[in-house]
Amino acid sequence: MSKPLTILGIAGSLRKKSYNRAALRAAQQLAPENVKIEIFELDGIPIFNQDEEQNPPEKVKQLKARIRAADAILLVTPEYNYSIPGVLKNAIDWASRPYGDNAWQGKPVAVMGASIGAQGSSRAQYHLRQVFVFLDMLPMNKPEVMIGNASQRFDEEGNLVDPETRKHIRELLEALVSWTRRHESARGEGA
Ligand SMILES: Cc1cc2nc3c(=O)[nH]c(=O)nc-3n(C[C@H](O)[C@H](O)[C@H](O)COP(=O)(O)O)c2cc1C
Numbered sequence: 001m002s003k004p005l006t007i008l009g010i011a012g013s014l015r016k017k018s019y020n021r022a023a024l025r026a027a028q029q030l031a032p033e034n035v036k037i038e039i040f041e042l043d044g045i046p047i048f049n050q051d052e053e054q055n056p057p058e059k060v061k062q063l064k065a066r067i068r069a070a071d072a073i074l075l076v077t078p079e080y081n082y083s084i085p086g087v088l089k090n091a092i093d094w095a096s097r098p099y100g101d102n103a104w105q106g107k108p109v110a111v112m113g114a115s116i117g118a119q120g121s122s123r124a125q126y127h128l129r130q131v132f133v134f135l136d137m138l139p140m141n142k143p144e145v146m147i148g149n150a151s152q153r154f155d156e157e158g159n160l161v162d163p164e165t166r167k168h169i170r171e172l173l174e175a176l177v178s179w180t181r182r183h184e185s186a187r188g189e190g191a
Pocket residue numbers: 012013014015017018019020021078079080081082083114115116117118119120121
C-alpha cells in the first residue's frame with residue numbers, strides 16, 4: 001500500500017459563512033483513501049512587516065511548520081477585485097520569508113476557488129499561479145476547479161450540495177495525489 005499523504009488546505013477568507021472555507025471542508029470529506037486534508041485557518045495572522053521577518057509571530061511559525069510537514073498544499077481562493085484576497089497573499093508572503101527560508105519551496109500545490117460571480121475566482125487563481133513561480137512551488141495545471149455562482153451550490157449550513165462540483169473537487173484531489181506521488185518518486189521518496 002502507498003504511503004499516506006497529508007495535504008494542507010488553506011482558504012483565503014475569514015468569513016464565517018465563506019464559500020471557500022466551505023469548499024475546503026467539502027474537499028476534506030471527499031479526500032481519497034489514505035489521504036488526510038488538514039485545514040489551517042488564517043485568522044490571527046498580523047499584517048506582514050519585514051522588520052519582524054527574522055522573528056515572526058507565533059501563528060506564522062505554526063503556518064510554516066505545517067506547510068513543511070505537509071506532502072502537498074491545496075489553496076482555496078476567493079477573488080477580490082479580480083485578484084488574490086489580501087488575507088491569503090499576506091499569509092503567503094509571511095511563509096516565504098526571510099529570504100532563503102521559504103516554506104513553500106518545492107511543494108506540490110493545487111488551487112481551486114469559489115465566487116458568487118460566474119467565473120468562480122478564475123482571475124485570482126491565475127494570479128496565484130504567477131506567485132507560485134517565485135515561490136518555486138510545483139503547481140498542478142489540471143483539473144481547474146472554478147466554483148461559479150457559489151450561492152447556488154452550498155446550502156445554508158455551508159454544505160456543498162451540488163453533485164457536479166463535488167465530482168470536480170474529487171477529481172482535483174485524485175490528480176493532486178498522483179502529482180505529489182510522481183514528485184516523491186522522482187526524489188526517491190514514497191512507497
Ligand atoms: C472586496 C471584495 C471584492 C470582490 N471582488 C470580486 C471579484 O473580483 N470577482 C468575483 O467574482 N467576486 C468578487 N467579490 C465577491 C466574492 O466572490 C464573494 O464575496 C465571495 O463570497 C467571497 O468568498 P467567501 O465566500 O469565501 O468569503 C468580491 C468581494 C469583496 C468583499
